[in-house]
Amino acid sequence: xxxxxxxxxxxxxxxxPIAPSHVCEWCFGPLEVTYDxxxxxxxxxxxxxxxxxxxxxxxxxxxxxxADNAVDIGTGMTPLLKADNLxxxxxxxxxxxxxxxxxxxYSFKDRVVSVAVTKALEFGFDTLACASTGNLAGAVAAHxxxxxxxxxxxxxxxxxxxxxxxxxxxxxxxxAVDGNYDDVNRLCSELADANESWAFVNINMRPYYSExxxxxxxxxxxxxxxxxxxxxxxxxxxxxxxxKIWKGMNEFASLGLxxxxxxxxxGAQADGCSPVAQAFADNQxxxxxxxxxxxxxxLAIGNPADAYYTLKITREAEGSTVGSTPDPEIIEGIxxxxxxxxxxxxxxxxxxxxxxxxxxxxxxxxxxESVVAFITxxxxxxxxxxxxxxxxxxxxxxxxxxxxFVQLESRVGxxxxxx
Amino acid sequence: MSEVPAxxxxxxxxxxxxxxxxxxxxxxxxxxxxxxxxVIYQLGKDFNIVTNIRRAEVHADVGWVVLxxxxxxxxxxxxxxWAAGKGVRVDLVTGDVxxx
Numbered sequence: 001x002x003x004x005x006x007x008x009x010x011x012x013x014x015x016x017p018i019a020p021s022h023v024c025e026w027c028f029g030p031l032e033v034t035y036d037x038x039x040x041x042x043x044x045x046x047x048x049x050x051x052x053x054x055x056x057x058x059x060x061x062x063x064x065x066x067a068d069n070a071v072d073i074g075t076g077m078t079p080l081l082k083a084d085n086l087x088x089x090x091x092x093x094x095x096x097x098x099x100x101x102x103x104x105x106y107s108f109k110d111r112v113v114s115v116a117v118t119k120a121l122e123f124g125f126d127t128l129a130c131a132s133t134g135n136l137a138g139a140v141a142a143h144x145x146x147x148x149x150x151x152x153x154x155x156x157x158x159x160x161x162x163x164x165x166x167x168x169x170x171x172x173x174x175x176a177v178d179g180n181y182d183d184v185n186r187l188c189s190e191l192a193d194a195n196e197s198w199a200f201v202n203i204n205m206r207p208y209y210s211e212x213x214x215x216x217x218x219x220x221x222x223x224x225x226x227x228x229x230x231x232x233x234x235x236x237x238x239x240x241x242x243x244k245i246w247k248g249m250n251e252f253a254s255l256g257l258x259x260x261x262x263x264x265x266x267g268a269q270a271d272g273c274s275p276v277a278q279a280f281a282d283n284q285x286x287x288x289x290x291x292x293x294x295x296x297x298x299l300a301i302g303n304p305a306d307a308y309y310t311l312k313i314t315r316e317a318e319g320s321t322v323g324s325t326p327d328p329e330i331i332e333g334i335x336x337x338x339x340x341x342x343x344x345x346x347x348x349x350x351x352x353x354x355x356x357x358x359x360x361x362x363x364x365x366x367x368x369e370s371v372v373a374f375i376t377x378x379x380x381x382x383x384x385x386x387x388x389x390x391x392x393x394x395x396x397x398x399x400x401x402x403x404x405f406v407q408l409e410s411r412v413g414x415x416x417x418x419x
Numbered sequence: 420m421s422e423v424p425a426x427x428x429x430x431x432x433x434x435x436x437x438x439x440x441x442x443x444x445x446x447x448x449x450x451x452x453x454x455x456x457x458v459i460y461q462l463g464k465d466f467n468i469v470t471n472i473r474r475a476e477v478h479a480d481v482g483w484v485v486l487x488x489x490x491x492x493x494x495x496x497x498x499x500x501w502a503a504g505k506g507v508r509v510d511l512v513t514g515d516v517x518x519x
Contacts, residue, residue, distance in 0.1 A: 011474065028444055028473050028485050028512050109518075131517040154517075181517065188516050203516055237519055286476065286483060288448060289510050298519025305514025348519070 003040045004064045007031040007207055010309070018064075020123050020199065022206040030305065031207045033064040041255050046226060049218075049257075056111055056215040062251055063115055063215075064208045071117040071147045075103050075110040076215055080223040080372070085340035086353075090360040094370045096229070098220055099343055105166070106378035107298075107346075108216065108241065109139035113201055116209035117143040120199035126150060128172075129198045131188035133297050134163045135377055140201055141170035152198070154191075156184050160384055181292060181302070210240045210306075217248025220372055221258050228253070228261040230369035233356045235348045235376055236267040236276050236322065237299040239306030245374070246313050265313055266364070267322035268355035270294035270347075274324035276307045285311045295327045295385045296347040298377055321364070325354035333357065334379060334386055344379030352376075439492040445499065448508035449482045458507060459484065466498035467491065485512055 007016040011029025022031050044061045052058030056076025060067030078100045087095035103110040113136070120128060129152040130140040137153045144151030151172035155164065159176070168174050177184045192203040201209050221228050228249045234242045246265055252258045269277045272294025275287035287307040292300035314320040333353030338344050356373050365371050395401040449458065454477060463470045468490030475484040488495050499509050
């Protein structure tokens with residue numbers, strides 16, 4: 001059962017019944033789910049969680065839906081890996097990678113969509129929709145197929161073929177919209193307003209959808225031995241993931257499952273879309289929206305819905321930061337993670353690793369402090385960003401041709417050794 | 420659920436022409452000298468729309484206002500295009516809906 005009683009406005013506090021809505025009618029602030037934490041505290045325990053399914057649904061008591069009818073394609077309980085090689089490279093002795101790129105559709109979006117689709121069915125919707133440049137489209141299409149719902153995915157018409165196929169294979173109606181980023185945004189907002197019979201996962205289902213990200217915070221705390229990390233490095237697009245990881249860890253603490261959270265939260269953006277990093281640098285709580293221009297397309301949200309709440313957390317959690325890095329460093333970050341830890345991440349992961357490197361160089365991490373870097377998507381999704389890194393050596397199908405290559409390598413090695 | 424939503428309905432204007440009427444929620448961001456311009460007053464005076472402020476914050480170098488605009492859809496479009504032309508940033512009140 002879901003321990004939810006209402007929705008409330010994050011700005012003015014007005015309460016609303018549990019329904020498919022996302023904006024306060026009074027002040028237009030965003031709505032969030034209200035939980036009955038007293039009831040949850042009587043139900044939840046470390047033992048109960050450990051005996052639960054090996055998926056995000058082991059934390060069902062803290063999600064705004066009933067787990068009995070969860071639309072689950074095997075999401076969550078992704079590996080938390082000790083990253084000693086990368087740690088040595090960066091001078092971090094307790095570095096961990098939360099590899100959420102191994103979810104069913106290869107990104108963390110499966111967590112939020114699993115909750116949103118489960119709730120959509122509870123509300124009686126039969127149509128799912130989203131607007132996406134990649135990861136969300138795949139996750140919605142896959143969960144729509146599993147839930148046997150009519151599914152509409154809106155994408156920009158210039159989206160890379162791999163991403164279109166990654167959603168289309170699940171059988172949704174894929175609508176490619178001509179126009180720039182702002183055009184697609186506006187059209188989808190209008191369509192969501194005009195089609196109340198659709199469950200638009202990140203619009204009218206947003207209060208429920210966004211709660212799915214909390215499970216990343218729960219998992220990391222459980223996998224670290226029931227404690228929050230000293231540092232978390234998290235990619236920022238809308239800011240929702242950042243705020244929900246923080247919320248998840250603090251819910252665990254308030255329920256007595258872990259000690260107080262003293263995590264320093266570090267947000268990571270690309271220079272080409274860094275409204276939150278810019279506001280942080282200017283010591284502001286409100287961002288100036290930007291037009292995105294970066295290879296990190298999964299983080300390219302020019303007007304982030306949760307920027308204000310992200311920036312508030314950076315003030316609440318002393319020592320937190322939000323930074324950004326340029327595209328060439330993002331590619332170096334992708335390569336560094338792949339070549340030290342064997343994990344191929346998409347550009348958002350490159351943003352995380354390049355910002356992690358920047359933080360390490362700035363001396364943000366003390367010896368013995370645990371640092372968790374959140375990798376949220378698989379590298380095969382953004383292969384075009386690193387296509388120039390592949391330089392196969394072409395040989396003829398003969399041993400002599402191969403040996404010619406080996407001699408070449410040997411000469412290079414000798415030259416390097418003697419120089 | 421198949422009804423035409425309240426946010427988009429027909430209306431006969433003063434010239435007897437049926438127009439699409441809309442309620443639109445937007446966030447306007449002002450920077451620099453624009454902070455002292457009476458932009459919202461002009462929106463209501465120069466265009467046939469009703470402006471309804473719901474939240475706002477103004478600092479020395481930047482200010483924003485969340486407001487509801489009620490009027491013919493084409494009139495709202497013209498009003499927002501005029502504001503954007505003056506250098507005011509016009510955004511959806513809920514932030515971007517397209518995600519990665």
